[in-house]
Amino acid sequence: MLTLEDLSIRQTDFHLCANLSVPTGSLTAVVGPSGAGKSTLLSAIAGFVAPTTGRILWQGQDLAPLPPGQRPLSILFQDQNLFPHLTVAQNLGLGLRPDLRLGPADQARVSAAIGRVDLTGLEARKPGTLSGGEQSRVALARALLRARPLLLLDEPFAALGPALKKEMLDLVRDIARENGTTVLMVSHDPDDALRIADLTILVAEGRAEPPVPTRSLFAAPPPALAAYLGN
Amino acid sequence: MRVAARLPGGLALALVLALALGSLAAVLARSEGLGRVTPADWAAVRFTLLQASLSAVLSTVLAVPVARALARRRFAGRGLMIAALGAPFILPVIVAVMGILSIFGRAGALNAALAALGLPELRVYGLQGILIAHLFLNLPLAVRMILNGWAAIPPERFRLAASLDLGPRDLWRLIEYPMLCATLPGAALAIFLVCLTSFTVILMMGGGPAATTLELAIYQAFRMEFDLGHAASLAALQMALSLAVALVSLMAFNPTAFGAGTGRRADAPPHAGRLALWLDVFWLCACGLFLALPLLTVLLAGLPFLPGLGASLWMAAGRSVLVALSATVLALALSLSIALLVTALPRAAGRVIDGLAMLALTTSPLVLGTGLFLILRPHLDPVAFALPIAALVNATMAMPFCLRILMPELTTLRTDYGRLSESLGLQGLTALRLVILPRLRRSMAFAGGLSAALAAGDLGAVALFADPQYPTLPMQVYALAGAYRSNAAAGASVLLMGLSFFLFRAIDQMGHRDADA
Structure with a gap:
């Protein structure tokens, strides 16, 4: 509560x-x-x-x-939810480890989260190349990875x-x-x-x-x- | 971003202040009061103020018609001209002076033409020469700052004026004159401050009882008279002058930022009449020739002698690169730490820190050098450490410029991504590695390029107590020119110019790789 x-x-x-x-x-x-x-x-x-x-x-x-x-908790702002210089996978990885030192298990979780929001295949792209809806999905997937209540x-x-x-x-x-x-x-x-x-x-x-x-x-x-x- | 910003920023600020205040204290302790100040020294104070004021006024006043022509005309090569106006900033001063001498000097093109016409010779040494050189170095800066002012006027304002059928006079009175009133004082002040501690120009063009500034007097007391007490008294005087001017200017107004004029604009403001067009053409050509001819002459005179330069010159170039790169790394570390501290503090506290750091802009390299010499001499041989000291002094001089470049970027970064970073727990070195350095890469590369070019071309601090056995490239150019070995001097000038531009370009380019975000 x-x-x-x-x-x-x-x-x-x-x-x-x-x-x-x-x-x-x-x-x-x-x-x-x-x-x-x-x-x-x-x-x-x-x-x-x-x-x-x-x-x-x-x-x-x-x-x-x-x-x-x-x-x-995790929070999604009105805008600037992603770092434009990092890839989709890196932006998601920040939800697991802020220093981005991800092990194989972490990578697998990132892939699963990308799959959950239907963005498989876009891992290496940067946010600027995504549509607004896709960017929102990435931000939501990161909240999913952070798994805060x-x-x-x-x-x-x-x-x-x-x-x-x-x-x-x-x-x-x-x-x-x-x-x-x-x-x-x-x-x-x-x-x-x-x-x-x-x-x-x-x-x-x-x-x-x-x-x-x-x-x-x-x-x-x-x-x-x-x-x-x-x- | 909760980067643990306070400790490194505090250390950087402490280092800068310790350098400035420490050298001041050393200078004051060694100086024997105002008793050692001779009437000639007071004349130097007056001449320092005179040349700096005249340089500032001339540069800004002449920049107005040039900036106006650039603002209201569209022509092929306009973008190139605006970009080229940034070049004098990274041009080694000694090369600029060589170029001016090649046109206006005793054996220069202008006097050859005057002699052919049977007219008397133009004397370039003394006040005229100093003003020409300062105009050459600062006019482009002033044009860019004023052009920024013009570009900042919204195009709608001009459209509104056109729809109300306002004539050029009304346009001037209602739009352009108020803009200039807001821009010119800051531009003039910035140039005044630069000319107050100008050294290389005065060393080459000035001298003698009629044209000696405090900087040159310090150098002479140090280097020719070997009179440390006198040098220290002069340094104290220079320090007092700089501080007084800095205080007055802080109270009066903010210096205009060193404009990174983009020159981009939707549509040109309207322009009237054939006479105005010809006037604009005249100003653009005059400015272009005045700035381009000296450089072209140096290039043409020096290029044939470039391959024949001896090994000692290439060694000197290597030393200059080392000094430049060390100064760059240090200047970036100092300015980034201070910028992180300033943007992490509440606005009022940040402004105070920012102001303290900007004080470095008013310290003179020769005062800093004199102070460091006095501090170090009891412990080690300053001559043996001339190059590291030169790097340190150059880094301190470049730091305020880097700070001005980094601060707006870092402020934007904190506004845009500060909360996101905090909400993800990005902190300290991780935030630095993943967010700050990648996002600031472009501006850090630009600031680094500027610092490297400034340090590579500087003759100030290093001239004071460097070992003639191990000269830097600017020292070599000066020595060769002084020995009337004009071919080798021209070749070395081209090498130095190439080195500065190469360093700027190479470092600046590091910021453009992989720039897809």
């Missing part, structure tokens, strides 16, 4: 508080108007933004002392076309189910949440609300969400 305990993040002209927990193995969307703090919330969990007060706990363990790379998605598929985005969301759901990964997914599109998220956290007016079942939330949206949706 991911717990945000009396969490408060204060920056100049910005304030966000949260007191909630996300059950292990769930797929939870984070929705809300832009500027409300969805990305900041993920940045805090990932360790890039220090909370002003409160704690972030995973299975009861406080994450505060851990640097970003040692937290029990928590996966944070900060709108990594926002630049993809609608069909491709649905495909990637389905792939995320399948991979998460196979591995029991807990997923927290920022989105500004209600359809994304309705497509794969069991639960949804609404971030609005300086607060991240506790997660509620996605369908019931969108069926009877509270005023802040209704204003955002425009109905």
Whole structure:
């Protein structure tokens, strides 16, 4: 279980508080108007933004002392998820060993991960030669290799076309189910949440609300969400 | 990136500061106060300021029409001309001086033409010669910086002006004049700082009571009078002058960065009239001839004598390569460490460190050399270590340039891939090996090429106390020219020019291999 305990993040002209927990193995969307703090919330969990007060706990363990790379999570950003000068295989290898000294067993795992996201044969290519969808698959495969129990998605598929985005969301759901990964997914599109998220956290007016079942939330949206949706 | 940046960066900064402050302390301790400063020395202070100000003003003012012509005309060879404007930066100063002497000198082409017309001879030694040489070396720099200013004006601005039917005068008043007001002071300041510690030009063109700068006075006190106390007093004076100027300029404005002008632009700004066209042609031709003729003359004069150069010259070239490569490695290590430190710190602290490192730009190689000589002499024979010391001094001088090249790249790298690296646990040497060095390869190769060319062609520190038995190539050119062995001097100049350009090109090319990402 991911717990945000009396969490408060204060920056100049910005304030966000949260007191909630996300059950292990769930797929939870984070929705809300832009500027409300969805990305900041993920940045805090990932360790890039220090909370002003409160704690972030995973299975009861406080994450505060851990640097970003040692937290029990992987994160996919909006862009720059791959190093353009490294090959696909090297970018994936970073998920196993940051120094890229990979043994035969590691190589085999990299190949398996490439196969899982249907990119076999592209190992030696560099990201610049891949399409946007293929790049997203590489980033997702690396998260798969890292095998951390928590996966944070900060709108990594926002630049993809609608069909491709649905495909990637389905792939995320399948991979998460196979591995029991807990997923927290920022989105500004209600359809994304309705497509794969069991639960949804609404971030609005300086607060991240506790997660509620996605369908019931969108069926009877509270005023802040209704204003955002425009109905 | 959590590269353990602070320790190496701190060490590098400490080394640079220890060199600068240590030599200052050594110089101050050895100098016998201002009592040793003679009226001739005060004249040297005045002349230093005079030539540096005139050089800066001349270079920037003359650069404006050239940059404007380049900005608003499109012609075959324009790109080549802009690229060639970067060449004087890696051209050894002593070669530039040889070229200017071959045109403007007593036996040069210009005086031959004047004599044929029955006109009096032009004297190139003294202030005129110094200004011509500084103009030759700095005009291209100024043109590139001002051209950057022009290129930074959005094309939409010119389109808007055209749609409002603004004439050339309105264009000047509304767009070009404000841009120049923002660009020129920085450009002039950068050139002023360079000319303040100019040594080789003054050594070759100046001298005598009327045209001696502090740098030359230090050299003479050191080398001719063997008067260390006097040399130290002069070095203290030079240091005070540099620091004062650096402080004033820091408070007044930021020097314009040494422009890496791309010259690329969507469309040329509009231009009016036949007269304007002819004026632009005139300025471009004048600038092109002024810069190209001296170099061509050196090349033509020297090439026939290149094969006949003795073994001692090739040995000297080998020494220069060694000095250049050691200086390059050291300059890159220093600047990368400091850049990592600066970009890892909060903005305000980073700026302070950056400013401290940039102070090296204002230290004079001769002051540094004098200081190191004084520090080392009780312990070892500085003459025997002249070449390593030259490499160290050259690395310190090249470091600020490398820093300016690496900093923007590293800042972008941290913005783009800092969080990704952190989230993957990339740290320390691993981050350096897998991310920083590969991503910075191009700019490091460029900075390294510049450092190597600067160090190979430098005559400053090494001239102070090098062993004449083991000269570097610039020392050989100077010695041959001084002995009126003009054929061998011309051949050695071509060798030195070729060496500097080759070093720059070879190292810069290392950044372009495998550049598919």
